[in-house]
Amino acid sequence: KSPSCSSPRAADPTRGILSGVPPPARGKSSSRMVLWVFGYGSLIWNPGFDFDEKILGFIKGYKRTFNLACIDHRGTPQHPARTCTLESEDEAICWGIAYCVKGGLEKEREAMQYLERRECEYDQKISVDFYKDGNSLEPAVTDVLV
Template structure:
């Protein structure tokens, strides 16, 4: 799905973020809401050789994997008017060009609201992408994150900010994958510091 097809005839659009967008959207928006989408799980299965890693040591960032029994929590941003085209142009570079993501429309459910879900645009890294790393143990992923740095910053910052968002904004949600990788990364950092 191309951005021009997404915005055709629309005056506003919701964009769902589940990774760095939850703390660093970097585009103008009308309002934002914490909530979730169904049928997907968030996994650190995508490589990043630009923002959070490099060609020699790619970082790990999250993508979505289809799973009927899972939900993924994040933030949806409503963009309207001129924000619509500007945000998609920006995200196309940030996500699609550098990261190899595809776009999809999903149902977003705002937290604690009785109103029905809204359609939201989401960026998903695909397994046929050259940067796609796939599954690994929490220890392996945590170690890789602890060692990786890119143009935007250290891979640890990405991990810790995402974990912080979940604890602060979704304290009732147990994200085992995320928190087990955070624990493994902290263990690796302690090991590296002790070895110095």
């Protein structure tokens, strides 16, 4: 049985900064992939990629701020627009949506290509634990891409 979107992924000691597409979810079958993506800004109301499930919740250790100067989506070099970004802060939480993309490597690749174009100003990609309201001790999903 392959993993579903609502199944938590096993903890992975290699989690951290990602240089590309995260590894597939653990399970008996590697023919189906599961990718989780965390949306904390405009991805909340306009994800722009094909997903199979979404969950409302939060990540720990980050806060949402509007201090990224942007000229590629909006704004000008003389008047850059402020866009949403995350800053590390130990006691912070950031609410958003975790989107699940499953159905194989091609669907996951399409989502990642779209996100690479859309989120071109990020400094890094990381994987984090994602929590649902009511249980801040045990992650609902691990290895969510931010």
